[in-house]
Amino acid sequence: AQSVSQHNHHVILSEAASLELGCNYSYGGTVNLFWYVQYPGQHLQLLLKYFSGDPLVKGIKGFEAEFIKSKFSFNLRKPSVQWSDTAEYFCAVKVEADKLIFGTGTRLQVFP
Amino acid sequence: EADIYQTPRYLVIGTGKKITLECSQTMGHDKMYWYQQDPGMELHLIHYSYGVNSTEKGDLSSESTVSRIRTEHFPLTLESARPSHTSQYLCASSYTGTLEAFFGQGTRLTVV
Numbered sequence: 001a002q003s004v005s006q007h008n009h010h011v012i013l014s015e016a017a018s019l020e021l022g023c024n025y026s027y028g029g030t031v032n033l034f035w036y037v038q039y040p041g042q043h044l045q046l047l048l049k050y051f052s053g054d055p056l057v058k059g060i061k062g063f064e065a066e067f068i069k070s071k072f073s074f075n076l077r078k079p080s081v082q083w084s085d086t087a088e089y090f091c092a093v094k095v096e097a098d099k100l101i102f103g104t105g106t107r108l109q110v111f112p
Numbered sequence: 113e114a115d116i117y118q119t120p121r122y123l124v125i126g127t128g129k130k131i132t133l134e135c136s137q138t139m140g141h142d143k144m145y146w147y148q149q150d151p152g153m154e155l156h157l158i159h160y161s162y163g164v165n166s167t168e169k170g171d172l173s174s175e176s177t178v179s180r181i182r183t184e185h186f187p188l189t190l191e192s193a194r195p196s197h198t199s200q201y202l203c204a205s206s207y208t209g210t211l212e213a214f215f216g217q218g219t220r221l222t223v224v
Contacts, residue, residue, distance in 0.1 A: 042217065102154045105152040
């Protein structure tokens with residue numbers, strides 16, 4: 001079955017702390033992976049995406065993610081978070097017919 | 113900046129009423145999607161469209177219906193709203209051949 005698992009439901013950090021959000025997927029086809037972010041009161045925005053090539057992908061606002069095929073993982077990282085990173089983060093995999101399968105999301109709270 | 117709009121942003125309506133959630137995009141995207149999201153849960157695809165006059169049901173069963181008479185417009189209709197329809201509904205669009213989906217701000221529906 002196609003699925004995406006995000007293991008961290010709620011993460012609380014202080015500013016300047018490092019961040020890693022876990023994402024594991026289950027899909028047997030060609031893998032296209034995404035991280036979306038939803039800031040409070042705003043729409044979902046693409047943070048970064050992987051479709052081929054270098055498994056280390058860099059996105060906006062200093063975020064990066066690493067695709068590890070053997071572990072079916074696509075973890076999101078940021079070396080030093082800021083208060084403005086407070087948001088909900090969703091991992092997604094694109095399956096047939098260009099449909100996106102989302103994880104349950106991780107709520108990140110960053111305190112100054 | 114995504115040019116995809118949903119109205120209304122918030123809607124509280126009584127049981128049994130007919131409602132239509134509007135979604136429009138100005139990017140000329142051929143594919144459009146409706147997702148349903150409950151608090152703390154993943155986004156579930158309920159409808160999608162490949163283009164004009166094309167509509168398909170998604171992975172999550174829904175009593176709602178959709179239509180795609182124009183490329184830019186993808187409204188979702190509930191003929192008789194029930195409290196179980198209370199949720200957030202997110203519209204998205206993408207262009208065949210690209211990997212990124214753009215999302216609207218969502219409609220938060222409450223049926224009382």
